[in-house]
Amino acid sequence: MWVRQREAYSMYKRLPSRDSANTVDMDENSGLVVSTCLGGAFVGSLLSGWVADGVGRRRAFQLCALPMIIGASISAMTKNLEGMLLGRLLVGTGMGLGPPVASLYVTEVSPAFVRGTYGSFIQIATCLGLIGALFIGIPVKEIAGWWRICFWISTIPAAILFVAMVFCAESPPWLYKRGRTEEAEAAFEKLLGGLHVQLALAELSKSDRGDDTDTVKISELLYGRHFRVVFIGSTLFALQQLSGINAVFYFSSTVFKSAGVPSTLANCFIGIANLTGSIIAMALMDKLGRKVLLLWSFFGMAISMALQAVAASSYVPGSGELYLSVGGMLLFVFTFALGAGPVPGLLLPEIFPSRIRAKAMAVCMSVHWVINFFVGLLFLRLLEKLGPQLLYSMFGTFCLMAVMFVKRNVMETKGKSLQEIEIALLPQD
Secondary structure, three states: HHHHHHHHHHHOOOEEOOOOOEEEOOOOHHHHHHHHHHHHHHHHHHHHHHHHHHOOOHHHHHHHHHHHHHHHHHHHOOHHHHHHHHHHHHHHHHHHHHHHHHHHHHHHHHHHHHHHHHHHHHHHHHHHHHHHHHHHHHHHHHOOOOHHHHHHHHHHHHHHHHHHHHHHOOOOOHHHHHHHHHHHHHHHHHHHHHHEEEEEEEEHOOOOOOOOOOOOOOOHOOOOEEEEHHHHHHHHHHHHHHOOOOHHHHHHHHHHHHOEEEEEHHHHHHHHHHHHHHHHHHHHHHOOOOOHHHHHHHHHHHHHHHHHHHOOOOOOOOOHHHHHHHHHHHHHHHHHHHHHHHHHHHHHHHOOOHHHHHHHHHHHHHHHHHHHHHHHHHHHHHHHHHHHHHHHHHHHHHHHHHHHHHHHHOOOOOOHHHHHHHHHHOOOO
């Protein structure tokens, strides 16, 4: 995500002024552009649960594609700050709406024995998108106006998503919850084959408490019987961001530059480490389980932060500092991709009951964007005031806190149906 923000940052500094065709330095407004995008993401994320429950998972995907297409088009054509801000706000709204809907959809349409594998494709697709964006953005410094082409190119995957969802099945649990049993049966047949339809419907009926059509109130999510699972989900996303992952992405170019590696090549190394870890996570998700991957991922991230803290100390010679810094950063991204990256987005729709699933995901993802914003806002200031050694130590401490939190509060969902998980987690009324 931060790669896209840095890309917007570099593009925006070359934005033509409204009075001249020449590029001007608008460095003082670049932070506003990024903040506007994050603000839109927060709003989109907060509304995602109500949108997904109201119009269905499939149409929610299409709705998240629309502001991305419109916003990117506005940014590509704009000649002033206001147009850029409007475009980034719309794109941010789509960015906020998309991830929770994707997690919901993949979780609800996937068979239990491969749900982890299928869920991991979201992280892999994200990695491939980031790597693709890096390569597309390479000419931006050499070719005047290339940043406009980048924005136009970004409308293509959004348009493909909008059209492709027409041919995809709707989520059977959503259809069943709305009382559209025949359509749910047809969707299961399309997804699983005719032999498994009745068994899948029987599983859905196990968790039917007769209250799925009731309106879900925010108060139910913030306290009451659903508070525990929402607290677990929100804390997981908070710890994911407080681990320092976006700060590492933000600071990676500086670290690699000190090693004599160009920023473009550095971003490629980070992208490859991220993609490699994500592929391994996909292979292990339904074998080792979500909890094991989370534990070892956060523990590996803590070790990586320790290496970077040691590298920042005065006790390591120059070459040793360089190897520890670069190695620790690549190890951090790799271990993040093994669990802390893909697992929360997969695990949370699994542990949330069907009735509150979409809205609980919206609340938890909103926490993600808020923490993301403040980490990005404060990182450079804290780095300047505290120094890298203390700051990396703080991030490592959050990683160890995450290990303890996961060990005490997260249940294993590997191989279990959504209905089995719901029954296990909620008291029977």
